[in-house]
Amino acid sequence: xxxxxxxxxxxxxxxxxxxxxxxxxxxxxxxxxxxxxxxxxxxxxxxxxxxxxxxxxxxxxxxxxxxxxxxxxxxxxxxxxxxxxxxxxxxxxxxxxxxxxxxxxxxxxxxxxxxxxxxxxxxxxxxxxxxxxxxxxxxxxxxxxxxxxxxxxxxxxxxxxxxxxxxxxxxxxxxxxxxxxxxxxxxxxxxxxxxxxxxxxxxxxxxxxxxxxxxxxxxxxxxxxxxxx
Amino acid sequence: xxxxxxxxxxxxxxxxxxxxxxxxxxxxxxxxxxxxxxxxxxxxxxxxxxxxxxxxxxxxxxxxxxxxxxxxxxxxxxxxxxxxxxxxxxxxxxxxxxxxxxxxxxxxxxxxxxxxxxxxxxxxxxxxxxxxxxxxxxxxxxxxxxxxxxxxxxxxxxxxxxxxxxxxxxxxxxxxxxxxxxxxxxxxxxxxxxxxxxxxxxxxxxxxxxxxxxxxxxxxxxxxxxxxx
DNA sequence: TCAAAAGTGTTAAAAATACACCCATGG
DNA sequence: CCATGGGTGTATTTTTAACACTTTTGA
Numbered sequence: 001x002x003x004x005x006x007x008x009x010x011x012x013x014x015x016x017x018x019x020x021x022x023x024x025x026x027x028x029x030x031x032x033x034x035x036x037x038x039x040x041x042x043x044x045x046x047x048x049x050x051x052x053x054x055x056x057x058x059x060x061x062x063x064x065x066x067x068x069x070x071x072x073x074x075x076x077x078x079x080x081x082x083x084x085x086x087x088x089x090x091x092x093x094x095x096x097x098x099x100x101x102x103x104x105x106x107x108x109x110x111x112x113x114x115x116x117x118x119x120x121x122x123x124x125x126x127x128x129x130x131x132x133x134x135x136x137x138x139x140x141x142x143x144x145x146x147x148x149x150x151x152x153x154x155x156x157x158x159x160x161x162x163x164x165x166x167x168x169x170x171x172x173x174x175x176x177x178x179x180x181x182x183x184x185x186x187x188x189x190x191x192x193x194x195x196x197x198x199x200x201x202x203x204x205x206x207x208x209x210x211x212x213x214x215x216x217x218x219x220x221x222x223x224x225x226x227x228x229x
Numbered sequence: 230x231x232x233x234x235x236x237x238x239x240x241x242x243x244x245x246x247x248x249x250x251x252x253x254x255x256x257x258x259x260x261x262x263x264x265x266x267x268x269x270x271x272x273x274x275x276x277x278x279x280x281x282x283x284x285x286x287x288x289x290x291x292x293x294x295x296x297x298x299x300x301x302x303x304x305x306x307x308x309x310x311x312x313x314x315x316x317x318x319x320x321x322x323x324x325x326x327x328x329x330x331x332x333x334x335x336x337x338x339x340x341x342x343x344x345x346x347x348x349x350x351x352x353x354x355x356x357x358x359x360x361x362x363x364x365x366x367x368x369x370x371x372x373x374x375x376x377x378x379x380x381x382x383x384x385x386x387x388x389x390x391x392x393x394x395x396x397x398x399x400x401x402x403x404x405x406x407x408x409x410x411x412x413x414x415x416x417x418x419x420x421x422x423x424x425x426x427x428x429x430x431x432x433x434x435x436x437x438x439x440x441x442x443x444x445x446x447x448x449x450x451x452x453x454x455x456x457x458x
Numbered sequence: 459t460c461a462a463a464a465g466t467g468t469t470a471a472a473a474a475t476a477c478a479c480c481c482a483t484g485g
Numbered sequence: 486c487c488a489t490g491g492g493t494g495t496a497t498t499t500t501t502a503a504c505a506c507t508t509t510t511g512a
Binding site (some may be wrong): 049050078079084090094 | 237
């Protein structure tokens with residue numbers, strides 16, 4: 001600590017874009033701000049980075065504190081640092097990108113005393129700071145990445161039907177997919193474990209359930225395999 | 230400015246991974262550190278972010294100051310913020326990824342009084358801080374991105390031969406490409422403007438020169454076209 | 459005239475796309 | 486028995502991959 005050279009320092013925060021998927025739509029988690037600036041406005045969950053924690057730890061801590069959420073996938077998105085993005089002064093924010101299974105988290109967020117809620121990403125309210133820009137970038141990232149990495153499974157329950165999976169891709173990519181070709185492609189990767197179970201409580205033929213085989217994916221990945229659409 | 234809430238703040242730096250390509254190899258720009266910590270060790274160019282400049286401006290300023298370089302492409306790579314990555318205390322660094330045409334910059338960096346030099350990326354010296362990790366990530370990014378965005382042209386002179394272009398891809402992707410298929414693919418995109426000029430001063434048949442058509446690419450991109458390999 | 463790299467076409471295999479019907483189940 | 490979504494096969498087109506010889510030029 002003897003080399004320290006002091007400059008004035010920007011403040012450092014993390015902000016998280018947490019996506020979830022339900023029957024209707026792709027959702028994003030927002031928090032209503034209790035304090036100025038932008039008091040009462042919806043914003044991405046986030047807050048100041050502590051001196052002794054890593055950036056990712058800060059993101060996890062804020063998600064836990066503000067929304068009681070432990071994301072299935074959390075990765076760095078981009079760092080936003082334009083002077084003027086925060087009226088309090090120079091604040092640089094490292095944005096994170098997270099996916100959760102709404103089946104695990106929707107109830108908590110709804111019943112929680114904190115003012116957190118899931119909004120359709122295509123129909124979100126006006127956001128505080130430059131959070132609209134961050135959300136846009138996160139969506140782009142999701143759309144780009146979902147095609148060549150098996151991220152989507154983090155948005156579904158552990159057991160899912162092929163129709164659910166197809167809908168996921170259709171919602172994220174914003175275009176319809178051919179049912180037969182979709183199934184052929186995915187099953188040919190041999191990353192889905194076919195279970196001896198079917199959906200329950202549907203008023204028509206019940207669809208078979210599948211599970212994503214994370215272990216097998218890790219193996220194939222090492223062997224040079226690339227997931228693609 | 231009335232809402233300010235004070236936390237202790239990490240220091241904030243930028244570090245730049247600047248790639249260049251010459252006849253032999255893919256090169257990265259390094260600076261020999263004049264000060265502790267890691268005095269005398271090679272490191273990525275970079276430095277502290279000033280309070281009134283954007284992150285990207287900080288990166289450009291440091292490149293200009295430390296190496297006299299104005300990159301053709303500069304984009305954010307990743308933010309490194311683990312506690313302990315810098316012995317001076319908590320320092321978070323926003324890493325940038327830059328490409329330059331070595332034809333423009335090799336002489337300057339070599340004759341410059343500052344201790345800057347180009348090293349083969351496959352054969353770089355031990356680096357200060359966690360800069361080896363940053364370099365590795367930048368290489369990964371380059372390898373990934375070069376296939377679906379026309380980045381490569383930023384590493385070549387404005388007029389280049391197809392053989393030069395092919396070599397670029399071979400060096401970055403670390404695998405040989407078929408000459409005929411490569412040419413077919415690239416020419417079929419119609420992004421290369423065929424010039425009425427050929428190489429000079431070669432002791433064999435001179436190859437035709439081409440220029441990348443940035444305007445046309447922008448158009449096609451808007452129309453939904455995707456560059457690919 | 460030789461060395462060195464430029465340039466060029468075709469074929470076969472694989473992957474992507476387009477498309478329509480029968481099946482199982484619960485109400 | 487009917488409405489609802491589940492499930493399947495094939496033909497066509499497009500893309501990729503593999504492969505070898507002739508041409509031009511300067512030394």
